Amino acid sequence: MSAWSDFYPDLLVHLPACPLPTADFALRRAAQEFLSRTRLWREWLDAVRVVNNVREYDLEVPTGATVVRIEQCTVNGQPMPVLSHNGLQSNYQEAAAPVAGIVSRDRETFHLTRPLPAGSLVATEVSLMPSHSSKGIPNDLFAQHAEDIVAGAKHRLFLIPAFLNGDLSMSAKAVFEAAIASKTVVAWRGATGSVPRVRARFC
Known part of the structure; x- marks a missing residue:
């Protein structure tokens, strides 16, 4: 299991004054949104x-x-x-x-x-x-999607008044949404080169 603290090197370099509980909250919420929308886990x-x-x-x-x-x-x-x-x-x-x-x-x-x-x-x-009380995500998901989740957390944190930066928030949001779009395809195809085919149905 990779803890939320494992994301800190990529996140806190952009938000060094962010309290760690706030960082954990943003990372958890970003991971929840990312994994619920992509269904990768x-x-x-x-x-x-x-x-x-x-x-x-x-x-x-x-x-x-x-x-x-x-x-x-x-x-x-x-x-x-x-x-x-x-x-x-x-x-x-x-x-x-x-x-x-x-x-x-x-x-x-x-x-x-x-x-x-x-x-x-x-x-x-x-x-x-992740549940609302989760301490992190599985190691394999962290290895593959840490940057995507960090982008989602940055989007949220840059909307907090203490760190408000609309341009950086929207930039991180764009990266996050692009990652969700591409990784949803990965979840559908699986980790192979084959493409799942849906049987045609005719009314």
């Missing part, structure tokens, strides 16, 4: 074993992280749809839905829309971002 969570007559389960995320989105799900290794609660009837938690899948309203738990056999293993891949 993805983890397969430990599989949950289904218990008879139980349809709601916790999403056991790493310490210091919070779920942005459930990206995909498998049951005993086979894909299962991740559904939106907006497309289900209001009492889906009591009644079985027409489509088998999982749904989450709070990004802390998920609900099986139909009962599964006891002992089934439900695994979820989620995209994550």
Whole structure:
């Protein structure tokens, strides 16, 4: 895990008078925005074993992280749809839905829309971002995206009255937005040269 203090050399050279708690706050907020928009931080969570007559389960995320989105799900290794609660009837938690899948309203738990056999293993891949109490981000994300997150933090800090500099804030914002745009493509393509292809659908 890379702590917020690991960002200081790149950040505080531009804002040497910035209090460290303020720097940490700006870095955390920048990391949250960057990772929530790009969805670059993805983890397969430990599989949950289904218990008879139980349809709601916790999403056991790493310490210091919070779920942005459930990206995909498998049951005993086979894909299962991740559904939106907006497309289900209001009492889906009591009644079985027409489509088998999982749904989450709070990004802390998920609900099986139909009962599964006891002992089934439900695994979820989620995209994550730092929680409000997080102390940093994983080392691999720091190594690849530290400069991008620093740009987002600089944008925020240069809007604080004590460090107000509109030109530098907007310049950092432009760098941050460009990084988000390019890294979103990286998240979609993965770390290979192949391009994911979407199957065409005709109405």
